[in-house]
Amino acid sequence: xxxxxxxxxxxxxxxxxxxxxxxxxxxxxxxxxxxxxxxxxxxxxxxxxxxxxxxxxxxxxxxxxxxxxxxxxxxxxxxxxxxxxxxxxxxxxxxxxxxxxxxxxxxxxxxxxxxxxxxxxxxxxxxxxxxxxxxxxxxxxxxxxxxxxxxxxxxxxxxxxxxxxxxxxxxxxxxxxxxxxxxxxxxxxxxxxxxxxxxxxxxxxxxxxxxxxxxxxxxxxxxxxxxxxxxxxxxxxxxxxxxxxxxxxxxxxxxxxxxxxxxxxxxxxxxxxxxxxxxxxxxxxxxxxxxxxxxxxxxxxxxxxxxxxxxxxxxxxxxxxxxxxxxxxxxxxxxxxxxxxxxxxxxxxx
Numbered sequence: 001x002x003x004x005x006x007x008x009x010x011x012x013x014x015x016x017x018x019x020x021x022x023x024x025x026x027x028x029x030x031x032x033x034x035x036x037x038x039x040x041x042x043x044x045x046x047x048x049x050x051x052x053x054x055x056x057x058x059x060x061x062x063x064x065x066x067x068x069x070x071x072x073x074x075x076x077x078x079x080x081x082x083x084x085x086x087x088x089x090x091x092x093x094x095x096x097x098x099x100x101x102x103x104x105x106x107x108x109x110x111x112x113x114x115x116x117x118x119x120x121x122x123x124x125x126x127x128x129x130x131x132x133x134x135x136x137x138x139x140x141x142x143x144x145x146x147x148x149x150x151x152x153x154x155x156x157x158x159x160x161x162x163x164x165x166x167x168x169x170x171x172x173x174x175x176x177x178x179x180x181x182x183x184x185x186x187x188x189x190x191x192x193x194x195x196x197x198x199x200x201x202x203x204x205x206x207x208x209x210x211x212x213x214x215x216x217x218x219x220x221x222x223x224x225x226x227x228x229x230x231x232x233x234x235x236x237x238x239x240x241x242x243x244x245x246x247x248x249x250x251x252x253x254x255x256x257x258x259x260x261x262x263x264x265x266x267x268x269x270x271x272x273x274x275x276x277x278x279x280x281x282x283x284x285x286x287x288x289x290x291x292x293x294x295x296x297x298x299x300x301x302x303x304x305x306x307x308x309x310x311x312x313x314x315x316x317x318x319x320x321x322x323x324x325x326x327x328x329x330x331x332x333x334x335x336x337x338x339x340x341x342x343x344x345x346x347x348x349x350x
Contacts, residue, residue, distance in 0.1 A: 041070040053080050074100060075107045087114045105130065109142040112149075121149040141166070151184060156192055159183075174204035181213050190217050208238045215247060224255040242271030246278050253285055261285045276305045276312075283315050292322035310339040 038046065040059050047056040060077050063069050078093035091114045097107035112127030128146035143166045150159035163183055164176035181196035194217045200210045215230035231248040238244060249265035252258070262285050268278035283299035286292070296319045302312045317332035 039070070041073055041076075044073070044076060048076060048080055053084070056080060069100070071101060072097075075104060075110075078107060078110060082110060082114065087118055090114055113142060113145055116145050116149055121152040125149050125153070147183070148187070151187055151189065151192075156180070156184070156196070160196065174200040174207050174210075177203065178207060178210050178213070181210075185213060185216065190220055193217055206237055208241075209234070211237065212241070212244055212247065215251070219247065219251055219254075222254075224251055227251040228255065240271060242268050242275070242278075245271065246275065246281070249278065249281050249285070253281060253288070258285050258288045262289070274305075276302045276309065279305070280309070280312055280315065283312075283319065287315065287318055287322070290322075292319040295319040296323070308339060310336045313339065 040063060044056040044059040044063075047053075047059070057077065057080055060073055060080075063073050064077075074093045074097035078090045078097060081087075081090035081093060091111055094107040094111040094114070098104050098111065101107075108127050108130050112124040112130075115121075115124035115127065125146065128142050128149065143162055147159045147162035147166070150156070150162060160176055160180035161171040163179050164171040164173070167175075167179060169176040169179065177196045177200035181193045181200065184190075184196060185193035194214060197210050197213045197217075200207055204210075211230045211234035215227045215234065218224075218226035218230055228248065228251045231244060231251060234241070234244050235248065245264045245268035249261045249268060252261035252264055262282065265278045265282045265285060268275070269282065272278060279298045279302035283295040283302065286295035286298065295315070299312055299316045299319055302309070303316060306312065313332045313335040317329045317336065320326075320329035320332060
């Protein structure tokens, strides 16, 4: 019986293995299936993706001359022309694409983006409102562009709602108001930015960065006491914000409170050691305090971090001059001239 069992097991193993071997042989001997030949439109897509835009457009022209065009051909034409900044021609292509396919939201959006870039914000809004999808291939977010259009025509609440949707905030939340304030300030709508930031603080008095933004607005208007007050209020809420101390130090420096500026900027350096601004401001502060040796220490460090900042070299020239190092001072002042004239400055010491 023992031998019978072994024989049965061997038979079963062979029986199981054999079909697998048999199944593999036909696959190994079967000829390769030829890949389908790409259509002309697919060839144009491939060429465009490789940056061979002229050849892609040539194929698209051939397809346009033999209607009906493949779906997406005019959209691809518009994308190529947009990349070339041929906006009028691109707009025509996107318009034709949307006529061919009313559900082509990407072409409608891109038409709106072009109108925005041409300075026609009010005309762009209806196109951008029709669809809310990001156009990834063109590295564009039409939601953001729509918000900018709303802001540019004075529809600030609509702009805030779009920005809030983009970031996943409730449209009337403190975060939404602060986000709108930051984007408005970037567009140099300082009064409206302040309104939005104040509203954010009404909703949440402890919201980080709101007082800082109000300080920036005050600083832009040369309201130094107001800026200091807002930055100090921010410091109580957000005491480890290195950028805050940089801006606070700048406000104190402009207001002639040099020791307060030094204290704030020292904190900025500790919290943001890779930022050049606090070192430059510290150098300027020590010059105001008649301590040029200390100023040289910070300004030299700033120049090594960013050799192309002419303000740093101007302050270095003042510091060298104050220490009697005339040749070094003249070298730094010449660097300022070279940088402002967009010429390549000579390295220090040459």
